[in-house]
Amino acid sequence: MSQPAMTPAEFEQALRAKGALYHIHHPFHRAMYEGRATREQIQGWVANRFYYQVNIPLKDAAILANCPDRETRREWIQRILDHDGAPGEEGGIEAWLRLAESVGLDREQVLSQELVLPGVRFAVDAYVNFARRASWQEAASSSLTELFAPQIHQSRLDAWPQHYPWIDVTGYDYFRKRLKEARRDVEHGLRITLEHYRTREAQERMLQILQFKLDVLWSMLDAMSMAYELQRPPYHTVTNERVWHRGIEL
Numbered sequence: 001m002s003q004p005a006m007t008p009a010e011f012e013q014a015l016r017a018k019g020a021l022y023h024i025h026h027p028f029h030r031a032m033y034e035g036r037a038t039r040e041q042i043q044g045w046v047a048n049r050f051y052y053q054v055n056i057p058l059k060d061a062a063i064l065a066n067c068p069d070r071e072t073r074r075e076w077i078q079r080i081l082d083h084d085g086a087p088g089e090e091g092g093i094e095a096w097l098r099l100a101e102s103v104g105l106d107r108e109q110v111l112s113q114e115l116v117l118p119g120v121r122f123a124v125d126a127y128v129n130f131a132r133r134a135s136w137q138e139a140a141s142s143s144l145t146e147l148f149a150p151q152i153h154q155s156r157l158d159a160w161p162q163h164y165p166w167i168d169v170t171g172y173d174y175f176r177k178r179l180k181e182a183r184r185d186v187e188h189g190l191r192i193t194l195e196h197y198r199t200r201e202a203q204e205r206m207l208q209i210l211q212f213k214l215d216v217l218w219s220m221l222d223a224m225s226m227a228y229e230l231q232r233p234p235y236h237t238v239t240n241e242r243v244w245h246r247g248i249e250l
């Protein structure tokens, strides 16, 4: 006999408990928050995270494409506008590019994605591909690592200005903007998730999906640790050149 389903409150509790594995605990993130990161490490993080930023709208468009429910689409579409912007509204991708400039990166170099490490690219691509192939409810619920995102954005707003006075403060707009947006996203994502997963098996599956998403975020930082902390970027034993691929257009 399988176990009885968790109540919505128990299920939400189980989802929130996954915060123990959020990338806020990754050593690379801890170093940034505690003021131990070098300029090169911060720049590497910003340039690599840009790949996540530009792929979030593709991920959300995949969810919309798979969702026959008009009411859901009306709400979900806001996520694309949050990142891409709209007439009179800058959008998160542009705000991220300003963050990049604030940490001393060249805008064109960030846009070229030449600094994006293969491990980061593969992790982000796995997330987008999951959203393409999963049901819209499963893909929607995989965004719920955002439950833990306001805390991580706030930690940067609190800690970075004091540790890294060389970063231009105009760069912090992105984190401030996400505090509000992430809370709203989570409210919608939770509504869908608590409604959709009603059996114990389905709830356990959802926890695995959330674990997959935690793995995406953790793996991105693992790749950055190798390159910028341990000085072991791909192919470092044979060349100092960034020979890795820059994404293959299909």
Ligand SMILES: O=C(O)c1cc(C(=O)O)c2c(n1)C(=O)C(=O)c1cc(C(=O)O)[nH]c1-2
Pocket (backbone or CB within 6 Å): 056, 142, 143, 144, 145, 146, 147, 148, 149, 152, 153, 178, 217
């Ligand atoms: O800076 C972070 O640590 C962080 C984490 C996450 C997350 O938990 O996936 C997101 C973001 N930021 C973020 O800025 C963002 O727009 C976002 C969208 C999503 C998503 O899965 O749809 N996650 C995140």
